[in-house]
Amino acid sequence: MRMSIRFTLILLLILTSPWPLLAEVQDETALDIQVREIAKTLRCTVCQTENIWESGAPLAQQMRGVVRERLKLGHSPEDIQEYFLSRYGDYIMMEPPKHGVNWLIWVGPFILLLGGGLLLYKEVNGWVRGTPSPPAAAPPPLDEQARQRLERELES
Amino acid sequence: MIIEIGHFSVIIALVLSVFGMASSALALKTRNPDWARSGRMALTLIFSLLSIGMLSLVYSFIVRDFSVLYVANNSNSKLPFFYTVSAVWGGHEGSLLLWVFILSVFSTLAVWLHWRTQPTIMPYLIAVECAIIFGFLCLIVFLSSPFERLLPVPLDGKDLNPLLQDPAMVMHPPMLYMGYVGFSIPFSFAMAALFSGRLGEEWIKVTQRWTTFAWMCLTTGILLGGYWAYYELGWGGYWGWDPVENASFMPWLVGTAYLHSVLVQEKRKMFKVWNLFLIIVTFSLSLIGTFLVRSGVLTSVHSFATDPERGLYILIFVGSVIGIAFGALILRSNKLKSQVEMDSLISRESIFLFNNLFFLVAAATVFLGTLYPLILETLQGAKVTVGPPYYNAVFMPIALGLLFLMGIGPYIPWRKASVASLKKSFSIPLLAGAVMVVVLAITGIRNLYALAGTYVVAFSGMAIVLDFGKVSQLYAQRNSSNIFKGCLSAFTANQRRYAAMLTHIGVLVLVIGIIASTIYQTEKVVSMQVGDEFTIADYRIKLTELHEVEGGNWKAEEGVFQVFDGATLLTELRPQKRIYNATKTPTTESAIYAINMGHIFLTMPEVSPEGVAVARGVINPLILWVWGGGIIMGLGVILNILRPRKKDE
Numbered sequence: 001m002r003m004s005i006r007f008t009l010i011l012l013l014i015l016t017s018p019w020p021l022l023a024e025v026q027d028e029t030a031l032d033i034q035v036r037e038i039a040k041t042l043r044c045t046v047c048q049t050e051n052i053w054e055s056g057a058p059l060a061q062q063m064r065g066v067v068r069e070r071l072k073l074g075h076s077p078e079d080i081q082e083y084f085l086s087r088y089g090d091y092i093m094m095e096p097p098k099h100g101v102n103w104l105i106w107v108g109p110f111i112l113l114l115g116g117g118l119l120l121y122k123e124v125n126g127w128v129r130g131t132p133s134p135p136a137a138a139p140p141p142l143d144e145q146a147r148q149r150l151e152r153e154l155e156s
Numbered sequence: 157m158i159i160e161i162g163h164f165s166v167i168i169a170l171v172l173s174v175f176g177m178a179s180s181a182l183a184l185k186t187r188n189p190d191w192a193r194s195g196r197m198a199l200t201l202i203f204s205l206l207s208i209g210m211l212s213l214v215y216s217f218i219v220r221d222f223s224v225l226y227v228a229n230n231s232n233s234k235l236p237f238f239y240t241v242s243a244v245w246g247g248h249e250g251s252l253l254l255w256v257f258i259l260s261v262f263s264t265l266a267v268w269l270h271w272r273t274q275p276t277i278m279p280y281l282i283a284v285e286c287a288i289i290f291g292f293l294c295l296i297v298f299l300s301s302p303f304e305r306l307l308p309v310p311l312d313g314k315d316l317n318p319l320l321q322d323p324a325m326v327m328h329p330p331m332l333y334m335g336y337v338g339f340s341i342p343f344s345f346a347m348a349a350l351f352s353g354r355l356g357e358e359w360i361k362v363t364q365r366w367t368t369f370a371w372m373c374l375t376t377g378i379l380l381g382g383y384w385a386y387y388e389l390g391w392g393g394y395w396g397w398d399p400v401e402n403a404s405f406m407p408w409l410v411g412t413a414y415l416h417s418v419l420v421q422e423k424r425k426m427f428k429v430w431n432l433f434l435i436i437v438t439f440s441l442s443l444i445g446t447f448l449v450r451s452g453v454l455t456s457v458h459s460f461a462t463d464p465e466r467g468l469y470i471l472i473f474v475g476s477v478i479g480i481a482f483g484a485l486i487l488r489s490n491k492l493k494s495q496v497e498m499d500s501l502i503s504r505e506s507i508f509l510f511n512n513l514f515f516l517v518a519a520a521t522v523f524l525g526t527l528y529p530l531i532l533e534t535l536q537g538a539k540v541t542v543g544p545p546y547y548n549a550v551f552m553p554i555a556l557g558l559l560f561l562m563g564i565g566p567y568i569p570w571r572k573a574s575v576a577s578l579k580k581s582f583s584i585p586l587l588a589g590a591v592m593v594v595v596l597a598i599t600g601i602r603n604l605y606a607l608a609g610t611y612v613v614a615f616s617g618m619a620i621v622l623d624f625g626k627v628s629q630l631y632a633q634r635n636s637s638n639i640f641k642g643c644l645s646a647f648t649a650n651q652r653r654y655a656a657m658l659t660h661i662g663v664l665v666l667v668i669g670i671i672a673s674t675i676y677q678t679e680k681v682v683s684m685q686v687g688d689e690f691t692i693a694d695y696r697i698k699l700t701e702l703h704e705v706e707g708g709n710w711k712a713e714e715g716v717f718q719v720f721d722g723a724t725l726l727t728e729l730r731p732q733k734r735i736y737n738a739t740k741t742p743t744t745e746s747a748i749y750a751i752n753m754g755h756i757f758l759t760m761p762e763v764s765p766e767g768v769a770v771a772r773g774v775i776n777p778l779i780l781w782v783w784g785g786g787i788i789m790g791l792g793v794i795l796n797i798l799r800p801r802k803k804d805e
Contacts, residue, residue, distance in 0.1 A: 036679070043541045049398055051543070054391045056761065094543035096528070102540065105528050109521040109550050113557075116513045124506050127498035148630070 031071060038067050038077050041094050042084055051094050159224050162212025163303035166253075169205040169260075170293040172198045176286035180279040189275075195282040196267050202289060203260040210257050213244050213302055223309040226250060226302040232315035232738045234709035242326035243316045248450050249302035251329055255446060256292040258330070258337045263289070266341050270362060277359075280348035288340060291473045299466050315709070315738035324384035332377030332404055336442035338370025339411060343439035343481075346432050350484040355428060355492055360418045365797050371415055372793040374408050379786040390744035390759040392679065392774035394782065397547045402526040403448040406519050407441035413515035414438050416565075420505050423570060427509075429485065429492045434512070436481040441519070443474050448526075500572040507565040514558045521551055552605060556612055559667060562660055563616030566653070567623055584622055589615035609671045613664045620657050651799035659792030666785025672778035673754070681772045692773040695756060696720040697729075702767055710736045712745070713763040715771065719749060719756060726751065731760040731771075753780045 039053035044060040052060035052067075063084075070080045084092045096102040176198035183191035213226070217240045222228040230246045245251040263285035271278060296302075319325070342363035349359040381401065382394035395401060414434035420427050447470045498505065525542040532538050567581045592614035593607050601607065624646065631649070632642025647654045682690040689698035701716035712732040719726045729747035736743070749756045754777040762770040 032681070036681075041545060043543070049396070049541065049543060089539070091539035091541060094541055095545040095549075096540040096542055101532070101536075105524050105542070105546070106550065108524060109517055109554065112520055113513070113517045113554065116517065117510070120509055120513055121501070124498055124501050124509065127496045128500060131497045131499055148634075 031068065034071055034077070035064060035068050038071075038080055039064050041081065042067075043092055043094050045088060045091065158212050159216050159221065159303050159305070162209040162216075163301070165205040165208040165212070166293065166303070167297055169202045169209070170290065170297050172202050172205070173286045173290040173293060176202070177283050177290065180283035180286070183279040192275075192279045192282070195279060195286075196271070199260070199264050199267055199282055199285060202286075203264040206253075206257045206260045209253060209303075210244070213250060213253065214241055217241065217243055220313065222311075222313050223305055223307070224302075225304040225306040228306050228310050228313045230313070230316050232313040232709060234737065235313075235316055235321070236708055238323075239316055239321050239326070242320070245329045246316045246320050247302075249296070249300045251333075251450060252292060252296050252300060252446075253302055254330065255333050255337065256289055256296065258333050259285070259289055259292065259340060262337055262341055263344070266344075266366070274358075274362060277345070277348040277352050277354060280351045281344050284344040284347045284351075285340070288344075288477070291477070295466070295469055295473070299469055312738070315736065318710070318734070318736040318739060318741045318743050319388060321736075322384060322388050324380050324388070328377055328380040328384055330377075331373050331380055333446075335370050335372075335374025335377050335404075336407065336446060338366060338373055339407065339435070339439045339442050341366040341370070342414075342435050346435045347481060347484065350432065350488050353488070353491060355488065357421055357425060360421055360431065364418065364422075367411075367415055367418070368793055368797050371408075371411055372790060372797075374404070374411065375786070375793075376790060378404050378408060379783070383783065387746045387748060387757075388743070390746050390761070390772075392677065392746075392757050392759075392772075392776065393674075394779075397525070397542075397544045399526050400449050402522050403445040406522050406526075407438050407445050409515050409519035409522065410434060410441055411438040413512045413519075416515075417508055417512050420508050424497070424505055426496050426505065429489060430512070432485055432492070436478070436485065440474065440478045440481070443477060447474060502568065502573045502578070504565060504568045504570045504573075507561060507568055511558070511561050511565060514554060514561060518551065518554045518558065521547075521554065525550075556608055559609075559612045559616055559663075562663070563612070563619045566657065566660070567619050581623070582619065585615045585618035588618035603675050606671055606675050609667060613667055617661065617664050620660060624654065624657065652796060655792050655796035655799065657792070658795065659789045662785045662788030662790070662792055664785070665781050665788055669778050669781030669783075669785055673776040673782060676777050678775045679773070681770065683768055683770045685768055690771070690773070692756075693775045694721060695726070695773075695775075696722075697758070697771070697773055699769060699771065700728075702763065702769060705732070707734075709738065710734045713760070713769075715760045715763070715769050717747070717758055717771065726756075729756070729758045731758045733760050733763050750780060753778050755779050 036053055040051050042052045042063065044050050044052045044055035044057055044063070046057050046059050047055045050060075052063045067080055070083065071077075075083075081093070085097065090097050090102070096105060098106055176195050179191045179195040179198060183189070183195060216224045216227050217231055218237070220227065220231060220233055220235075220240070222231075226247060226249050227243075230243045230250070231240055235243065243250075245254045263281075267278065267282060267285070270281075274281075342359075345359040345363045349355050378401075381404065385396065385401075386392075386394035414431065417427060417434060418431050421431050500506070525546060528542055529540050532540055563585060564582070569577065589611040593611050596607060596610055624643070627650075628639060628642040628646040630642075631637075631646045632639050635641065635645060637645075678693055680690060680692045682688075684690065684699050686699055686702050689696055691697070696719070698718045698720065699715055700718050703714055703716075705712050705714045712734040714730050714732045717729045717731070719729060727749045729749055731747040732745040734743045734745055735741070744759045744761055746757055746759045748758070754775065757774040757776055759772045760769050761772055
């Protein structure tokens with residue numbers, strides 16, 4: 001009885017409501033969790049940098065509905081993302097899809113790191129060679145007190 | 157009337173900033189110290205006048221004078237008193253005024269503090285400070301004045317953005333701005349050094365505490381912003397890689413690189429150009445950060461205003477600061493060639509260089525990620541989103557590299573490290589990391605980031621503890637005291653170093669908090685009526701009551717949720733769905749219960765008239781470590797600033 005009341009209630013809400021999240025969940029099932037995972041990768045196109053999971057906008061609600069329906073039909077998460085991509089373009093993903101010019105920002109930082117690292121390595125080695133080496137004569141042995149002091153200084 | 161006094165004061169301050177620049181130029185030309193003194197007076201007067209400007213605006217907010225446009229837009233007759241003051245920086249115009257006010261405070265302080273010890277560069281310093289103040293005041297006076305009147309006078313104000321009606325938001329902007337503006341002091345000293353040709357280590361030593369102070373303010377500001385986002389925006393996280401957050405993170409990253417690399421110049425007199433470059437970039441990013449947020453270029457929750465004139469002015473202003481600064485650096489570069497002496501690739505100075513590389517690449521990543529959508533849209537008309545998944549994949553590995561270097565750097569000697577000393581310093585930390593990873597893997601943790609993060613944290617943490625332990629023991633032996641006194645005397649004798657290590661420990665604690673609370677967050681969304689319950693992790697959450705409550709300027713639906721662990725009642729949480737009367741904006745007020753260093757975080761995003769509530773529960777394990785780590789970092793920095801002055805400083 002209570003179930004059916006709730007069901008009608010929710011049905012009413014779907015038709016009338018500005019209550020986006022209500023329509024969807026009772027208690028989380030495996031499907032809900034899958035919906036959430038996918039929803040977090042898709043952008044709400046009418047919001048400001050928000051994914052469709054966190055957004056309360058009606059459009060985001062509809063899109064979550066689409067994700068849910070397609071999951072029920074047995075589509076894989078990749079299929080669903082592909083579907084949204086084909087309709088909205090790259091903008092719909094929370095990360096730039098890895099193709100074309102977008103590769104720039106995917107590999108750019110690592111190229112910088114690698115290139116900078118190599119350059120730095122070469123430069124430092126060059127400086128090391130250019131630096132006059134300290135006299136090679138063995139230092140006289142230290143007494144215990146001096147050794148301890150030296151150790152302290154080296155540590156700090 | 158009052159607001160006109162403020163307006164007039166700010167205009168006079170603008171005129172005085174021109175006078176300050178002129179008198180500094182005359183001081184240099186005539187070599188008459190009186191001109192420098194009048195420059196100092198101009199700066200002091202600017203500070204007094206801007207104080208009057210600020211006070212007049214604060215006053216107008218307190219008396220709720222809605223004939224002032226800015227007050228009418230950002231306040232309301234029902235706005236609580238506490239927030240009427242913070243509403244001063246709730247919008248574009250007022251926050252710019254706050255920025256330049258803080259700048260006038262800092263620069264006046266700097267000029268008076270260092271007047272005696274740095275007489276020759278003072279005119280340069282005053283000129284640079286006045287120029288920056290001039291740039292900001294032009295913007296305020298001509299393009300975005302908070303002193304405009306509104307006719308006819310509205311009956312009531314539009315109200316402060318409800319999201320900003322929050323204690324953390326009272327403190328967040330001033331802290332952030334104190335950080336941004338704080339970097340203007342080392343920047344101005346650096347520019348003074350460039351213009352005057354006095355390019356020694358002096359300016360770095362003089363500004364070391366300023367830099368540390370600025371860094372602390374910026375760090376605190378960023379963390380406060382995260383804390384605010386955490387409980388006010390209601391999605392259960394504290395960092396969303398939002399462009400506005402990124403805008404404050406970029407100067408932090410480069411500023412941190414600068415903070416470290418000046419140590420090399422202090423000790424070894426190398427990398428002069430590099431340090432100048434870093435401070436110029438840091439301050440430029442502070443300016444860019446301010447304007448990115450305040451110009452509305454970025455489409456994000458925080459940006460309010462869009463105005464092409466302002467945008468153009470800002471572009472020209474930031475462009476000239478960067479252009480002049482780098483121009484001076486290039487013109488002086490032949491004078492800056494320092495003899496680089498490097499004994500080995502494995503030395504502290506070389507680790508510092510790699511530290512800088514990582515910080516800069518990290519900053520470049522954030523910069524690229526933030527601006528890429530804008531660039532792509534301008535060039536190709538295509539739109540993309542660069543969101544958290546991107547940063548998790550690209551930024552995190554770089555951050556792990558930095559944490560690893562953090563474990564190595566402080567324990568590698570200057571000039572050259574021998575293999576034996578490396579073994580001595582790092583074999584135990586490396587082992588400690590491995591042991592931790594094995595232990596975690598056995599307990600069932602398989603996430604690669606979690607394991608890598610743990611390894612790095614254990615390694616770096618062990619290196620710090622080991623070194624401090626050894627040195628403390630030496631001190632204890634020497635003074636034949638116990639180990640606790642040894643720790644104390646080791647700390648006080650090397651306060652600069654060990655205060656920094658305390659900050660490093662804070663970073664490690666923070667990182668553990670971040671790893672645990674992001675990777676092991678659990679979340680559940682449930683719709684329920686009074687009497688229903690749901691379980692999340694080990695906790696049972698039951699909705700016992702749903703009622704309306706009313707605050708001064710808002711109404712809310714409040715849910716009363718009992719949280720059970722097994723059969724024991726832990727607490728009652730009362731999340732709200734608020735509607736603010738004036739703006740009709742809804743906000744979700746989260747309710748939080750701290751347990752086992754983590755949080756049970758509950759919000760109620762929707763309530764239907766029929767009494768069905770949507771509840772969203774989030775468990776954030778170890779999240780208290782994030783804030784605790786921040787506090788430890790701050791403590792370390794304070795101890796660093798308050799250290800007794802040594803002879804060579």
